[in-house]
Amino acid sequence: MSIPVLLLVLFALFLVGLLAWALRPPTRPSKPVLDVFEALAQSRHCSRMSHILNVLHPEDTEYLRETGQLALMQNLRRQRRRIALGYLDQLQQEFEELLEISRVLAVMSPEVIGMEESERWKLSIIFAANCAFLRWKLRWGLQPFSGFTLLSSMAVSIARQLDTATTRIAQATVHASESSPPDDSAIVGH
Amino acid sequence: MVEPLQLQTAAWALTTTLELALLVQLIRRKLGRLYPLFLTYLLTAIFQSAAIAVLYRYPDLDKVTIWKIAWGTQALVVAMRSLALLELNRKVLAQYVGIWALARRLFLCVAAAIIAYDLMLSTGKWQWLILNGIRALELAMAAVIVTMLLFARYYRVPVNNFQRALAVGFCLYSSFYVINYSLLEKVLKEYAVLWNFLGMFAFIASLLVWTNAATRYVAAEEVPASPAIPAELYGKLSSELNMRLFLLNKQLIQLLHREDKRQ
Numbered sequence: 001m002s003i004p005v006l007l008l009v010l011f012a013l014f015l016v017g018l019l020a021w022a023l024r025p026p027t028r029p030s031k032p033v034l035d036v037f038e039a040l041a042q043s044r045h046c047s048r049m050s051h052i053l054n055v056l057h058p059e060d061t062e063y064l065r066e067t068g069q070l071a072l073m074q075n076l077r078r079q080r081r082r083i084a085l086g087y088l089d090q091l092q093q094e095f096e097e098l099l100e101i102s103r104v105l106a107v108m109s110p111e112v113i114g115m116e117e118s119e120r121w122k123l124s125i126i127f128a129a130n131c132a133f134l135r136w137k138l139r140w141g142l143q144p145f146s147g148f149t150l151l152s153s154m155a156v157s158i159a160r161q162l163d164t165a166t167t168r169i170a171q172a173t174v175h176a177s178e179s180s181p182p183d184d185s186a187i188v189g190h
Numbered sequence: 191m192v193e194p195l196q197l198q199t200a201a202w203a204l205t206t207t208l209e210l211a212l213l214v215q216l217i218r219r220k221l222g223r224l225y226p227l228f229l230t231y232l233l234t235a236i237f238q239s240a241a242i243a244v245l246y247r248y249p250d251l252d253k254v255t256i257w258k259i260a261w262g263t264q265a266l267v268v269a270m271r272s273l274a275l276l277e278l279n280r281k282v283l284a285q286y287v288g289i290w291a292l293a294r295r296l297f298l299c300v301a302a303a304i305i306a307y308d309l310m311l312s313t314g315k316w317q318w319l320i321l322n323g324i325r326a327l328e329l330a331m332a333a334v335i336v337t338m339l340l341f342a343r344y345y346r347v348p349v350n351n352f353q354r355a356l357a358v359g360f361c362l363y364s365s366f367y368v369i370n371y372s373l374l375e376k377v378l379k380e381y382a383v384l385w386n387f388l389g390m391f392a393f394i395a396s397l398l399v400w401t402n403a404a405t406r407y408v409a410a411e412e413v414p415a416s417p418a419i420p421a422e423l424y425g426k427l428s429s430e431l432n433m434r435l436f437l438l439n440k441q442l443i444q445l446l447h448r449e450d451k452r453q
């Protein structure tokens with residue numbers, strides 16, 4: 001059998017595997033639309049990024065080494081790393097929530113832009129990879145500044161995209177209400 | 191030991207029986223009205239079984255005529271299956287206008303790429319071109335079904351049990367057809383009868399999945415078409431817009447006060 005035909009057979013088998021994967025029940029139940037929009041209004045963890053970056057700076061605890069309190073310094077740095085890991089969990093949760101909101105917006109929106117959707121898919125893959133890398137770096141006690149900054153900018157970019165989409169939906173709503181014929185019941189009243 | 195030809199005849203009889211059973215279930219559950227193209231596809235498949243049964247009654251017919259009739263009806267069945275698949279995709283996604291527009295473009299790209307790749311492989315006689323064309327169409331259908339299900343999963347679009355069963359049946363049959371045909375074409379010509387039987391077995395499995403889903407179908411499964419933006423959401427969005435306008439106004443007032451102070 002030639003390689004191109006073999007590729008066709010393998011692709012057909014791959015499709016069967018994907019079918020089984022696509023039919024699995026979702027890991028998280030989908031949120032009602034209103035819950036999702038409430039989540040949109042909540043404050044963002046990325047706004048607290050600067051505090052976390054400060055506590056991870058080695059200079060912040062370096063004075064303890066100079067005063068001879070090496071054990072205390074190490075303990076403090078370990079605790080701060082744990083806090084940073086907790087923060088990272090929250091950031092990831094927030095990112096997933098933003099993705100969920102963007103899905104709901106896409107489903108409701110009368111117009112979905114393919115480029116924006118594919119950009120979001122790409123962002124979510126890069127975010128997941130960065131999160132895993134950063135977690136690994138923090139566990140091994142390495143300095144994760146560049147990674148954190150990257151994640152922060154990603155979260156901000158997603159929030160901006162969502163903002164644009166919300167405005168577009170609001171505009172569509174306004175257009176729809178303007179073009180619909182006047183409702184007699186509203187004039188007659190009770 | 192049972193001869194492969196006898197097995198094939200038995201499978202053929204079983205297929206026709208299951209097709210009729212599915213037809214009865216579709217009519218009883220009023221699914222024919224909801225999925226008219228799927229109903230037409232089923233009727234075409236029954237017609238094909240009948241046509242081939244008639245052909246077997248005339249053994250004196252020349253082979254080219256039989257070949258033309260057999261593959262002509264097969265082309266009709268494949269065309270109807272493609273239309274039934276489009277109907278399924280439309281049923282699942284069409285009420286979400288934006289998603290549906292994006293999905294249609296994606297389906298078209300996936301299908302075109304697969305068909306082009308498969309047709310590139312077919313060289314030589316025109317008969318092989320037709321057979322490879324059918325294989326390409328089957329693989330494209332399987333890919334489109336999987337893409338639709340992945341799309342629905344990503345965007346949390348509800349897919350009811352009957353629609354899932356239709357997707358599973360179509361995809362399994364098409365994938366098996368591609369594997370079966372590719373192996374038969376290149377490696378296992380001597381086992382043609384057995385492989386034909388296995389092809390029918392895949393269709394029987396699909397028929398069983400569909401009949402089971404049609405039997406268990408309840409009308410409540412149909413998700414009613416939801417408006418693009420519900421009234422509550424409109425209220426929420428408009429209040430959010432008002433809040434933004436309020437904040438902009440407040441900023442303007444602050445700027446004015448600052449200018450006042452400077453003066």
